Amino acid sequence: MVGTHHAAILPQKGGPLSVGERATPEPGPNEVLIKVKAVALNPVDYHQRDFGMPPVPIYPAVIGSDTSGVVAKVGSKVSTAPALGSQVIAFASSFYHNGSPDHGAFQKYALAQSEGVIALPDALSFEEGAVFPLAVMTALTAWTSIGIPLNTKYTPQDKQAVLIWGGASSVGTFAIQSAKSLGFTVYATASSKHYIYLKKLGAHGVFDYKASDVVSQIIDMVKKNGVNLHTAHCVVNGSLQPVLDVLKQTKGDAVAKVTHSPVLPPDHPTLDKTEIKFNFPSMDPVIRDKHMYECFHIWLQDNLKSGSVVPSPSIQIKRGGLEGLNIALDKLRAGVSGTKIVVPI
Ligand SMILES: NC(=O)c1ccc[n+]([C@@H]2O[C@H](COP(=O)([O-])OP(=O)(O)OC[C@H]3O[C@@H](n4cnc5c(N)ncnc54)[C@H](OP(=O)(O)O)[C@@H]3O)[C@@H](O)[C@H]2O)c1
Numbered sequence: 001m002v003g004t005h006h007a008a009i010l011p012q013k014g015g016p017l018s019v020g021e022r023a024t025p026e027p028g029p030n031e032v033l034i035k036v037k038a039v040a041l042n043p044v045d046y047h048q049r050d051f052g053m054p055p056v057p058i059y060p061a062v063i064g065s066d067t068s069g070v071v072a073k074v075g076s077k078v079s080t081a082p083a084l085g086s087q088v089i090a091f092a093s094s095f096y097h098n099g100s101p102d103h104g105a106f107q108k109y110a111l112a113q114s115e116g117v118i119a120l121p122d123a124l125s126f127e128e129g130a131v132f133p134l135a136v137m138t139a140l141t142a143w144t145s146i147g148i149p150l151n152t153k154y155t156p157q158d159k160q161a162v163l164i165w166g167g168a169s170s171v172g173t174f175a176i177q178s179a180k181s182l183g184f185t186v187y188a189t190a191s192s193k194h195y196i197y198l199k200k201l202g203a204h205g206v207f208d209y210k211a212s213d214v215v216s217q218i219i220d221m222v223k224k225n226g227v228n229l230h231t232a233h234c235v236v237n238g239s240l241q242p243v244l245d246v247l248k249q250t251k252g253d254a255v256a257k258v259t260h261s262p263v264l265p266p267d268h269p270t271l272d273k274t275e276i277k278f279n280f281p282s283m284d285p286v287i288r289d290k291h292m293y294e295c296f297h298i299w300l301q302d303n304l305k306s307g308s309v310v311p312s313p314s315i316q317i318k319r320g321g322l323e324g325l326n327i328a329l330d331k332l333r334a335g336v337s338g339t340k341i342v343v344p345i
């Protein structure tokens with residue numbers, strides 16, 4: 001495609017984003033060019049804008065990961081992505097493309113690899129579709145990083161439970177939805193105002209992380225329900241210690257497995273017979289592409305079709321398009337509660 005388009009460009013570390021023109025790229029053989037209609041925001045976006053972390057290898061950069069839009073062009077070897085003109089959900093992230101600004105979400109046209117592009121269901125708006133990519137991939141990678149395949153189907157007789165600390169976060173809501181689909185009994189922590197919502201998503205028990213006795217509340221519930229709790233996902237910062245305090249009392253002789261979505265500090269707490277893994281996809285591109293395909297083309301697509309996964313958490317639309325992204329990112333940085341900020345483009 002010959003031409004140019006508008007992009008929210010990150011000119012240097014520290015930002016701010018500034019709207020400018022970029023050459024519209026041609027998709028590579030395995031890529032899809034997306035005409036972006038909506039983007040969703042993630043904490044990594046303001047970390048990259050404000051601190052250059054995770055590292056931004058190329059400036060001027062285009063950041064962002066979560067898009068929905070319309071297929072504008074399809075690469076020569078793509079066999080699995082929806083056809084030209086289809087409405088899609090697309091994971092468009094320069095992070096997995098050595099910082100290539102053609103692949104960042106915050107622009108009118110972005111490249112995405114075909115493994116991360118699936119049809120947007122008719123029932124969903126572009127704004128709803130944009131909430132899935134990074135949060136779903138993170139929630140699903142959490143399972144595989146601790147050896148739980150995405151086709152796992154525990155039955156109630158297996159009595160397998162999981163603890164998700166940070167259930168009302170964007171990643172947390174998909175951790176709950178996916179845990180339910182794998183057959184876990186799901187316990188989550190959140191502010192009490194989110195209890196009903198998180199139970200609707202699939203949590204069996206929700207606990208207020210601000211309560212001084214939250215750890216003993218969870219342990220009591222596990223004992224009462226007679227389930228095995230030796231698996232956990234620490235979704236938010238500061239959650240590892242209370243999660244280990246719970247597991248110490250519930251894991252029995254099992255080796256406990258904990259996946260940790262925020263970066264793990266080197267001096268993090270530990271527990272005997274407990275594996276603690278930073279939640280991150282393989283950096284081997286072949287393994288990662290296969291995993292991405294399983295996340296989007298199998299797990300997400302199937303669960304969207306059956307209606308067993310829904311957009312979450314509640315969406316807050318911020319107007320202003322590309323020009324409005326700095327303010328929207330500032331809002332996310334100031335803190336959200338049970339909300340995903342989405343910007344129509
Ligand atoms: N490893 C990766 O590849 C990867 C990818 C994506 C994200 N992440 C990381 O995952 C984390 C979550 O990201 P996100 O986008 O899901 O965040 P988010 O939606 O912005 O998280 C906000 C939520 O965090 C909850 N929260 C804050 N402190 C809490 C605590 N102590 N206990 C329980 N809940 C707490 C709040 O719950 P209430 O409203 O109930 O108070 C709020 O709803 C971030 O650290 C992010 O950087 C990692």
